[in-house]
Amino acid sequence: MEARSLGQVSVTFEFSRHVGPRYIHGGVTLQFDSLRPHSFESRANWPTTDQYEADIRGEVERVLLERLGSLDHCQVTLKGITWDAVNSCAAGFAQAARAATLMAFEVGRGL
Numbered sequence: 001m002e003a004r005s006l007g008q009v010s011v012t013f014e015f016s017r018h019v020g021p022r023y024i025h026g027g028v029t030l031q032f033d034s035l036r037p038h039s040f041e042s043r044a045n046w047p048t049t050d051q052y053e054a055d056i057r058g059e060v061e062r063v064l065l066e067r068l069g070s071l072d073h074c075q076v077t078l079k080g081i082t083w084d085a086v087n088s089c090a091a092g093f094a095q096a097a098r099a100a101t102l103m104a105f106e107v108g109r110g111l
Contacts, residue, residue: 006034006074009107013100014082015092026092027082028056030100036075038064044081052093053078059094063101 014027028044040057060076068074081093 006032006104008033008035009104010079011100011104011107013096013103015096015099016084016087017092017095023084023087024089024092024095025084025087026052026089026094026096028093028096028100029079029081030060030097030104031077031079032101032104033075033077034073036073038071038074038076040076040078042078044078046081047083047085050088052088052090055090055094056097059097060101063098067105 010029010031012027012029014025016023016025040060042053042056044051044053046053056078057076061071064071064074064076
């Protein structure tokens with residue numbers, strides 16, 4: 001796949017799906033800056049019970065590696081989350097992070 005730059009972009013994505021007997025949910029706002037060295041920072045406020053930053057970071061970095069081929073450049077900031085007290089889970093936040101990162105490439109190239 002052709003490598004593309006993200007530029008500077010902020011994306012919000014909320015994932016919610018019915019899976020078997022329950023729903024899975026996660027929502028993220030991610031800010032990308034490909035003019036800066038790679039880093040991942042969280043500024044999100046999580047409830048005291050759970051937090052899924054590692055799942056979000058892992059999925060973001062997978063997409064960046066797929067699209068850019070390396071993690072040399074692109075500062076990523078988790079600006080915020082959307083939380084559902086019943087349905088939020090690691091899988092929901094991973095899916096939201098993946099979709100938001102893919103969307104950032106589309107927004108970054110002007111589509």
